[in-house]
Amino acid sequence: METQKKSKKLKSQSTEIETYHLKRECLYCGEPLPDQYSKKRTYCKEVRDESGKLKQNCKGSYNRMIDQPELEVHREIIKEHKTVDEMIEAMVAKKGSVVSTADLNAYDIQLSASLKYRLSRNGTLESDFLKYTIVSNPNLNTHKIYSNG
Numbered sequence: 001m002e003t004q005k006k007s008k009k010l011k012s013q014s015t016e017i018e019t020y021h022l023k024r025e026c027l028y029c030g031e032p033l034p035d036q037y038s039k040k041r042t043y044c045k046e047v048r049d050e051s052g053k054l055k056q057n058c059k060g061s062y063n064r065m066i067d068q069p070e071l072e073v074h075r076e077i078i079k080e081h082k083t084v085d086e087m088i089e090a091m092v093a094k095k096g097s098v099v100s101t102a103d104l105n106a107y108d109i110q111l112s113a114s115l116k117y118r119l120s121r122n123g124t125l126e127s128d129f130l131k132y133t134i135v136s137n138p139n140l141n142t143h144k145i146y147s148n149g
């Protein structure tokens with residue numbers, strides 16, 4: 001009985017010899033994938049420990065990597081700048097295209113939140129937002145708003 005079991009196990013192992021002629025690799029970790037894997041399979045097999053807990057799940061890890069986190073950060077940045085642009089738009093509609101620092105503060109527009117800024121030789125500061133550029137004159141304490149459109 002015992003020997004029969006053993007030989008059966010050996011046989012099933014011998015049919016699982018893996019070859020790597022196709023040179024396929026896991027999309028996530030880059031490990032070679034055996035040719036015996038289905039052609040649709042692009043990741044390693046899941047590895048579970050004795051209690052059934054997932055130890056390695058390249059497909060899940062890959063999908064998580066794609067979903068996050070930089071894309072999420074970019075989305076947040078764009079969202080934030082859209083709202084800054086909306087504030088600038090609202091401010092220009094009320095106050096015109098030349099405003100004071102107090103106006104910027106009242107609309108919660110922070111020049112430091114700009115995408116890019118340039119300091120020019122005459123001391124003005126140009127802050128670029130998605131849709132607007134604000135040119136600030138520290139001597140006059142005024143900010144002129146240009147539409148980038």
Ligand SMILES: [Zn+2]
Pocket residue numbers: 026027028029030031043044058
């Ligand atoms: Zn893998």
